[in-house]
Amino acid sequence: MSVEVEALRHIPYFAQLGQKELAQVAAMSVERRYERGDLILLEGDPGGALHYVRSGLVKIFKTSSAGKEQVLRLIAAGHTFNDVPALDGGPNPASAAALEPSVVYVIRRADLHTLIVASPEVAAAVVQTLANALRHLVALVEDLSLRHVTARVAKILLDQEKASQEAPSSYHLTQQEMAALAGTAREVVGRALKELEQAGAIELRQGRAVVLDRERLLLLTSA
Amino acid sequence: MSVEVEALRHIPYFAQLGQKELAQVAAMSVERRYERGDLILLEGDPGGALHYVRSGLVKIFKTSSAGKEQVLRLIAAGHTFNDVPALDGGPNPASAAALEPSVVYVIRRADLHTLIVASPEVAAAVVQTLANALRHLVALVEDLSLRHVTARVAKILLDQEKASQEAPSSYHLTQQEMAALAGTAREVVGRALKELEQAGAIELRQGRAVVLDRERLLLLTSA
DNA sequence: CTGTGACAGTGACAAAAGTCGCAGTCTGAT
C-alpha cells in the first residue's frame, strides 16, 4: 500500500488540505502498479473511482467496434483521471491504459464525496479540474472537425515538445500512438510527418520527429 | 428587467434554493432577447457570464478559418450555457447564436461565484452540470472520430425525435444545421438521408425527415 | 551474433467525404 502522504499534496483536488486531512485521504487511497500496455479501466464499467497518476503515463481512449482507437487525452504524472464517474456515479466514459510503467492511486467514489462535502476548497478544485477538461475536449472536437490531419499532427508534436520540456521524462510517441491521438491511421501520420519535414518544420531522424522550427510548426497547425 | 423568479427555479444550479435566495438571484439576473440568427456570444471573448435559456433554442458552435461550422451542442429551454468561462474566468471556448427567437437570462461571473460560495447545493449542481457536459463532449468526439456520417446523421435524427417528444416545440433542423452538428457538408447530409430512407428507417416528405423505424435507425447509428 | 518483434517507409488502390453547379420547391413578404 505505502501511499505517500506528501504525494497526495500534489493532487490538484487536495492541494489546500492540511496535514490531518491528507492523512485521512491517504488512509482512503490504494496504490496500484501497471506495466506498459496494461488496461486500467474499461469503458462502460461501473465503479467510478478517482485515479491519480503518481508516476508514469496513462492514455484515456475510446475504441470503435472496428477496432479503431481514439485517444481523448494523455494523463501525465500529477494529474487525475476518471473524474466524471467518480463525481456522478455513472459508468466510465472511456477506457484507460498505461503507456509507461505507472503507479496510480485510487480513491473510491464514496470517499471522494466525503472529502468534497467536508471541504469547499476541494469542491472548488473539482470545478476547476472539470472546467479544464471541458476546454481540452472542446479543443479536441475543434481539431477533429475543423483541421486536417497534418495540422493535427503538427499540434501533437508541439504538445510533445512542450511536455518533454516541462518534464524531461521524454516519452517518445510512436506513429501508431500519434495516429490514435489524431484520430487517423498510422500511414497517414507518416505522410503528414513527411509533409512537415518538407515544409522545413521538423526533421525525421531514424523515425523520430525532431522539431526544428517551432514557429513554422505553429503556423502549420492552423493551415 | 422582469426576470421571473419562478423561472429561476428551473435552472439546475438553483433548484434547491429557497425563496429568499432566488429573489437574490433574480436581482442579479438580466434578461436578453434574441431573434433567430442573432449572435449571443463570440468565441474568444472574455466576459464569462452564465447564460440560461428561458425559452427558445441556442446553438453552441466553433467556426474554422475556412468558414466551416461545428456545432458542439444545442441548448434547449431550461438549460444553461457558457458555464465554463463563468466558472474559470477564461475566454469563451465557443460562440453561441439563437436558432429560434429566444429569451436568455444572464448572470455575471462574480454573482455566480457568490452564490456558489454561499451554497454547497449550488456547488454540487455545478459539478453535476459539468460532468454532464463532459459526457456529452466525449460522445461527440466518439461520433466524429469513430463513426461515419450516416451513423451520425441517424443519431441526430433520433435525438431530434426524442427532443420533439419531450417538448412539443418541434423545431425543424435544416440539412445545413444537421451538417453543422455532424461536422460535415450539407450535400453529404442529403446523401446520408437518402441512404437512411433506402434502408427503410425514415421517409423524406417534402424535405422533412420522418422517422419510420426507430429500431432500425438505432442500428444504423452504430453501423 | 542472429532471430524476433516492434516500428517506420512506401506505393498503389479503394472508399468516403467534400466541392461545384444548377435545377427545383416551398414559404413568407410585399
Next chain:
DNA sequence: ATCAGACTGCGACTTTTGTCACTGTCACAG
C-alpha cells in the same frame, strides 16, 4: 399573386483519408 430567399435534390468531379501489402531497420533477448 408573385418574387426573393432559403432549402432541398442531384450528378459529376476532386481531394483527402483509409487500406493493403510489403520492405527495410533497429534493438533486444537468447
